[in-house]
Amino acid sequence: MFDARLPSLDLAAQYTALDQIQDQDVAATLRKSILDSHDFHTLISPAAAHYIEPMAQRAQQLTHQRFGKAMQLFIPMYLSNLCYNKCTYCGFSVEHKYPRVILSDKEIVAEGQLLAKKGFQHLLLLTGEAEDKVGVDYIVHAIGLLRPMFASIGIEVQPLSETDYRKVIAAGADGLTLYQETYHPESYQKHHLAGKKKHFSKRLQALEDGAKAGFHKINIGALLGLYAWRYEALALSAHLDYMKKKYWQSQYMISFPRIQEMFGEYNPAYDVRDQDLVQLICAFRLCFPDLGISLSTRECATLRDNLVGLGITQMSAESNTAPGGYSGMDSESQFDIADHRPLPLIQDMLKRKGYDPVVKNWDAVLT
Numbered sequence: 001m002f003d004a005r006l007p008s009l010d011l012a013a014q015y016t017a018l019d020q021i022q023d024q025d026v027a028a029t030l031r032k033s034i035l036d037s038h039d040f041h042t043l044i045s046p047a048a049a050h051y052i053e054p055m056a057q058r059a060q061q062l063t064h065q066r067f068g069k070a071m072q073l074f075i076p077m078y079l080s081n082l083c084y085n086k087c088t089y090c091g092f093s094v095e096h097k098y099p100r101v102i103l104s105d106k107e108i109v110a111e112g113q114l115l116a117k118k119g120f121q122h123l124l125l126l127t128g129e130a131e132d133k134v135g136v137d138y139i140v141h142a143i144g145l146l147r148p149m150f151a152s153i154g155i156e157v158q159p160l161s162e163t164d165y166r167k168v169i170a171a172g173a174d175g176l177t178l179y180q181e182t183y184h185p186e187s188y189q190k191h192h193l194a195g196k197k198k199h200f201s202k203r204l205q206a207l208e209d210g211a212k213a214g215f216h217k218i219n220i221g222a223l224l225g226l227y228a229w230r231y232e233a234l235a236l237s238a239h240l241d242y243m244k245k246k247y248w249q250s251q252y253m254i255s256f257p258r259i260q261e262m263f264g265e266y267n268p269a270y271d272v273r274d275q276d277l278v279q280l281i282c283a284f285r286l287c288f289p290d291l292g293i294s295l296s297t298r299e300c301a302t303l304r305d306n307l308v309g310l311g312i313t314q315m316s317a318e319s320n321t322a323p324g325g326y327s328g329m330d331s332e333s334q335f336d337i338a339d340h341r342p343l344p345l346i347q348d349m350l351k352r353k354g355y356d357p358v359v360k361n362w363d364a365v366l367t
Contacts, residue, residue, distance in 0.1 A: 001205055002242040011183070011238070014041065015231045021045035030054055035286045040237045043283035044230050052275060055282040059311045062289050070356045072314040073346065074122035075115055076156075078323045079103050079142055081332055083128025085195030087181075089226065089259055089268075091321075091334045092128040094195065101323040101331040102133055105145060110327050112146045118318070118343055121151040121360035124177065126321075126334075129158035129197060136164040140171040147172035151360045154217065158196070159206030165213035175217040176210040178203070179255070182226040183235030187269075191226055204239075211247035218243070219294060221255035225268030229276055233283070240288065253292030253314065256280055258299070259335075274303055278310065285311030300338040308353055317346040 021042055029035065029042045030051060042048060043055065082100040083092040103111065115123065125142060127134045134157075143153055154175025155168060165176070182188050185200055192198045211218060220239060222232040236254065244252055256277060259268045281293060295304060295312045297319040304315065318341070320326055322333035341349075347357040 001201070001208060002239050003201060003204060011231060011234055014234050015228070017041075018045045018230055021047045023047050023050060026051050030058070037237060037241045037287050040283060040287040041234065043286060044233045044279060046230075048283070049275065049279055052279055052282070055286065056278065056310050059282040059285040060309045062285055063309065063311050063313070066289055067313050068356075069354055070358050071308065071312070071350050072122065072358050073120070073317050073343065074124055074152075074154075074314065075118075075120045075343075076124045076126055076316060076319050076321070077111055077115065077146075078126045078321055078325065078334070079108065079138075080127045080130070080134045081323050081334065082130040082133055083195075084131075085129050085197040086193040087195075087197060088191045088193065089223065091332065096332075098332045100128075101329070102138075103142075103323055105141075107324055107327070107329070108142050108145050111324060112149045114326050116149040119359055120317075120343070122154075123150045123152070124154045124156055124175070124316075125173075126156045127158070129195065131158060131196075136160055136167055140167050143168065143171040143173050154219070159203055160209070161206075162209040162213050165210050165215070169214055174215065175219065176207075176215040177219040177255075178207050178210065179221045179223060179257070180204065180207075180235075180239070181223045183222060183232055183239070184227040187227040207243070208247070211243065211250050215250055217253060217292075218247075218250045219253040219255055219292075221257065223257055223259060224272040224277075225259040225270055228270050229272045229280065233280055237284070237287070240291070251292065253294055254284060255294040255296065257296055277303075278307070281307065281311045297337040297339040298335070301341055304339055305349055305353075308350065308355065315346070317341070317343050 025042055026048045029039050080102040081092050082102055084094050086095055087093045139157055146153060153173045154177055155173050156177040180203055188200045222236055240252060258272050284291060284293060292313045293311050294314040295307060296316045319337050321335055322331045324331055350357040
């Protein structure tokens with residue numbers, strides 16, 4: 001199993017060594033015709049921040065070469081905000097006192113019909129982590145209700161076993177999203193105070209269980225702001241490299257969510273600027289040329305528009321992080337979103353930039 005604490009990775013030493021990388025090292029790396037994971041350290045170094053423009057130009061060229069000018073669009077759908085974990089940064093955290101919601105069959109179908117009518121064909125289902133109320137049986141049942149309406153359904157739920165992931169896939173899901181949140185063990189314990197999410201290694205293991213179960217698409221990432229972003233980037237690239245080599249049958253995608261406002265009060269411990277996000281996206285694109293990169297509505301419309309073409313291959317649109325939120329249900333959301341534009345406006349923006357907004361590019365029936 002991949003473990004970000006293994007001495008062989010020596011992430012702390014690698015992170016410290018980033019400050020030793022010089023401008024000439026970055027320039028020499030960018031002169032190479034082909035880059036790979038071994039060049040990643042150089043491209044996320046502080047010195048590489050002076051080379052954002054040439055990195056962005058090359059990232060755009062490489063994205064167009066590998067993916068064309070298509071942008072996959074998807075929408076998240078929250079089934080519940082019930083959660084038993086205590087996490088410092090999350091609006092669903094168990095200590096927050098507000099009425100918790102679990103969507104009924106009727107409410108799930110109503111949400112699904114509304115989103116399908118809007119034109120979405122790729123759906124991401126999310127829940128809080130409450131195994132007894134919204135465990136695998138509930139998730140499998142929800143997928144069964146929604147599968148006839150959508151070409152692709154992914155899940156972002158509590159870590160499950162390989163056996164349970166197989167049940168989810170059999171029900172019709174094809175994608176798994178599971179963020180480690182932070183790869184820094186000490187910070188992980190600092191921010192995950194109670195509940196099953198306290199177990200750092202079990203969360204890593206669940207991702208491998210999902211790969212063993214046979215998910216077609218797997219999305220990994222770190223929640224930026226819990227620890228230094230360059231450390232998270234090093235760990236994420238090592239984790240990605242490991243997963244691609246060991247579980248090569250799956251397609252991989254990464255995301256870089258940044259902490260946004262939520263119910264309660266939390267201020268990110270580490271600042272992640274817009275230019276840092278650009279450097280991160282470009283570095284991953286240049287060193288992992290066939291990797292999917294997803295961008296959420298946590299980011300504002302202006303930034304999202306400007307990031308199109310720099311490596312992004314998938315964007316969420318018209319998101320609502322409250323259960324039943326699309327149908328107007330009054331429930332508490334997980335966090336605030338920044339880009340509230342409806343799907344047609346996102347599509348118009350992409351078309352003006354010369355991109356093809358795609359609402360369907362995969363269907364499990366094809367396999």
